[in-house]
Amino acid sequence: MANSALDNAIAFSRFAFMILGCTMGLISGQIRYSIPEEMELGAFVGNIAEDLRLNVPQLSARKLRLTSDNGGQYMKVNLDSGFLYIHERIDREFLCGPATMCTIPFEIILENPLTVHRVEVEILDVNDNRPTFRDSAVALQIAETIAPGIRFPLVSAEDPDIGINTVAAYIISSNEYFNLKAQRTENGVISAELQLEKPLDREMQSAFQLILTATDGGIPQRSGTTQILITVVDVNDNPPVFDHEIYKGSLIESVPKGTMVMKVKANDLDEGLNAEITYSFSKLTSPKVLELFSLNPHTGEIRVAGELDYEETSSYSLNVQAVDHGSPAIAGHSKVFIKVIDVNDNAPEIKVTSVTSKIPENAPPGTLISLLNVIDRDSGENGQFHCDVPKNIPFRIRMSSKNHFELITSDLLDREVVAEYKIPFVARDLGLPSLSTNKSIHVVISDVNDNAPQFGASSFNIYIMENNSPGSSIFAVTAKDRDMDQNSHISYSFLENLVQDFPVSTYLSINTMNGTIYALRSFDYEELKAFQLHIQARDAGVPPLSSSATVNVIILDQNDNAPVIVSPSAHSAPTAVEIVPQSAAQGYLVTKIMATDADSGQNARLFYQMVKATDPSLFNIGENSGEIRTARKILESDTTTQTLFILVKDNGRPSRSSSVTMQIAVLQNITEKVTGKSLRNSEYFPDLNLYLIIIFGCTSVLFLVIILLLIGMKYKQNTNISQEYYSPSCRGDSNCTFNRRPAMEETLRYPGTGRMIHVQEAQHYSVCLSPESAKSDFLFLKPCSAPMSQAQC
Ligand SMILES: *[C@@H]1O[C@H](CO)[C@@H](O)[C@H](O)[C@H]1NC(C)=O
């Protein structure tokens, strides 16, 4: 390349020579050379010696010098050859700039003779510069709305070369939108303008990078380029556009506030503020939605702002808009549908529409107690439910129609077992997790008189001490009734019965209200020992129920009776007289004191005591038997009349006693006295008893005759043993029978008489103490059919 440039230069200089040759002749006295710029140092410019018609030696001799106005040293003359040559690099553009004619003038001065020759070296332009732009890139901003045809001036390129070597044309890189319009101005400079050929759309192409090339006309042609950077300036010509025309979302109704539902997004093809978007709900959106949802104006996030309720609204429609910040602003619109998914957030609701608060305990199973209305506001499974009451209570639920239920009894009720129920009615839905509602239904079981009063026991024993004071309370019975109120109000009464021919109510009274029993009279054990009555307890129900109990009234004995001496009678003669034969042996039974005591038990157990005697050594008395016997043989010296003071005591506490005084006469001959004695006392028989005694007397006489006959037969073997025994065949209070084998001679006395009966035969007979004896003060003696081991009286 460098070589070829050099060759070009040489060719140029030869061409210059030819011009030089032409011009030599025209300008006399002036030498003119023409050379291209930028020749090599030392390059030949012209043959000065020859052109000045000097021979080469003269050049030195005449001291050839070269002077220039500006003192430039671009060229020098070789004195040896006489050639002018390039001494310094010559740049036309440096020397002359844009001037079309560029010469380097200088003078050649010769001495001897001093001669001055003017030399001009014309510097010819060589296309050694390329067109250049001041900046490597030029920015242009064009609004996208600019109409086609508008031109935009472009910077010019500079080329210091001249003529055809300077900028000759501009070219723009190929593109659809812009074209280049160039024209030569008056001063010959070409100016280029960019013309918009078709409408711009920033949104399609926001920038162009064009290359502007400037070329010169030199050979070889040179060029320079610059970049034209065109920015299409945005105009708010695009609305924001949402990603979707319709957004669909769903969320469960129980979501907490602040939950993000979705994010809407709009795009604006514009840029800058024109593309900055603010989201909002449009005016079409209902106020309710505005309460429930929020839309972040910057991010487009839709969040829950209130409490959703599926049961109220199951879906929402939101109108959203996106507005850009251009001026004027443009809005884009979209719709958001939000479906609410039901959550089991509603427990069933129980409404008690009617309730019977009291039902009688005899209500049959199936009795309606309450009507209930149950609803669940959820949907689907969440809205279905079961109703229940516990199994262990006599109630159940019957469905009457959808959502309507009846609470009925399922079994028999018993107020006495459970008086009231708090029935927990539970409605539970089928949601997950399931929700339930409780309703407690209070049912009171009202009483029915289904329980009779009950006494604590079926029978009671009441013990009363005789001689009680009339009117005193002696006992209290109580009966319980498991019913309540009126049905348990008990009144007590005696069931009618007779005690000794008198109604029981003449003996006792009962407080009808509290069952306290009072004695109405003073009881006498000796008269009435026990009786039975029935007490009825009756409630006040309708109809009333009653029950009864047996009461045994047992009268207890008190020692209120002193022993009564039956024999000898207390009110016979001041003293009873007994006769003892003087011949009586020791142990001879003189008499037997007989006494009775109306009391019983220990109160009637009698003891006999000889308190005083004329001669205490002569007689003694059996403490239990009351038999007075001789304690020894009667002596002649003994007094014939013996007086004994006998005391009979019972065993009660305190003990009671009676006494009798006896006179015992000791006689030589007994038989004479017997009749006289017995007759003597006949006046004392009470008239009433006379009849009875006569019967007994006759019987006894008859008996005696038989005995005497027997005695006659068996007299010889009579041993005269006086031995006896008695055994009570019964103990106790009412009857007592004595089995007795009396002594051969035994003296018995009828009660109340002083009469003696002499029994001289060993024969069985019985003494019967009938119950009446206590009452009548009589001692009945009855013979019983012999032989007797057990007496029947
Ligand atoms: C009814 O409610 C009570 C308390 O409100 C609770 O303890 C009980 O478990 C509930 N009963 C049922 C069967 O859910």
Ligand SMILES: *[C@@H]1O[C@H](CO)[C@@H](O)[C@H](O)[C@H]1NC(C)=O
């Ligand atoms: C029964 O009632 C009477 C009269 O009111 C009273 O005096 C008595 O104490 C009561 N008895 C009982 C056991 O309450």
